[in-house]
Each structure stands twice: as structure tokens, then as C-alpha cells.
Amino acid sequence: MDxxxxxxxKLARIVVGAVAGLLSLATLAGAVAAPTVVAPLAGVVAVLMLGTAFTNRCAVYSxxxxxTR
Incomplete structure (x- = not known):
């Protein structure tokens, strides 16, 4: 895959991934009043965004x- x-x-993905990761952690810690489903979903979004940013590859784009290169 190219x-x-x-x-x-890449910069946008890093920012979105970082914010989603922080939201996930804050929800798990109880600092943010959000439904329980938010933490794992935000965690998955964070991993996907940061993973695609650092590998420079997006399967959906392919x-x-x-x-966007």
C-alpha cells in the first residue's frame, strides 16, 4: 500500500487522535460526564487516527x- x-x-489526524484519546481517558477517569460507550469509541478513533497519521497510510483512502499526498 502506497x-x-x-x-x-497527517497533522489533522494527530490532533483529532490526541483529542479523542484525551476524551477517552477523561471519560474513564470520571472527569467528563459522558455515557460509558464514549470511552471505548473515542479510544478506537484515537488509535485509528494516530495509526494512520504515523504510517502515512489510510485503508479507506486506498x-x-x-x-492527500
Missing amino acids: SNVGSTD LLGIS
Whole structure:
């Protein structure tokens, strides 16, 4: 799979991943009053966003033929 995530897209993914990770941790710690389902969903979003940002590859982009690189 070729790299298909550009620098601006990568930065956005890092920011979204970090915010989602913090939301997940804050929900688990009880600092944020949110439904219990928010913590695992935000955690999954964080892992996916950070994973695609650091590998410069997005499987969804590949399936759709998109490249921001």
C-alpha cells in the first residue's frame, strides 16, 4: 500500500487522535460526564487516527482511490 496521507491531513489526524484519546481517558477517569460507550469509541478513533497519521497510510483512502499526498 502506497502512502496516501499528506502533511496537512497527517497533522489533522494527530490532533483529532490526541483529542479523542484525551476524551477517552477523561471519560474513564470520571472527569467528563459522558455515557460509558464514549470511552471505548473515542479510544478506537484515537488509535485509528494516530495509526494512520504515523504510517502515512489510510485503508479507506486506498479503497476510494483518494490521496492527500
